[in-house]
Amino acid sequence: MISLEKIGCFGLTEPDYGSDATSLKTTAKKVAGGYLINGHKRWIGNADICAYCIVWARNEEEGGKIQAFVVENGSQGYKPRKIENKMSLLMVQNQDILLENVFVPENMKLEKAKDF
DSSP states (O other), X not given: OTTSSSOEEEEOOBTTTBTOGGGOOOXXXXXXXXXXXXXXXXXEETTTTOSEEEEEEXXXXXXXXXXXXXXXXXXXXXXXXXXXSOSSOOSSOEEEEEEEEXXXXXXGBOTTSXXX
């Protein structure tokens, strides 16, 4: 992504809480070799064409800290859906993302992202 050869997206916003990160319901559960991510993101630009999505989730094993995980597009359980019937056109198409038991390897957790 740094060399602009791959597209990324930023998965923070949720349907019921907007971009209020302290109210996130998306979870990350520690499993052998990584994490399982479950939740629902909304208004995520480029979620269908990105190579990677930075997903913010509440880490259940670390007291509910909100942390960042890199999810590869095409991962089993990563389901972007186009948001239809918007009032205006945008340069970037927005999607909802359903995350259903998406496995993220341990090395795809962004360790230097600020926990909050």
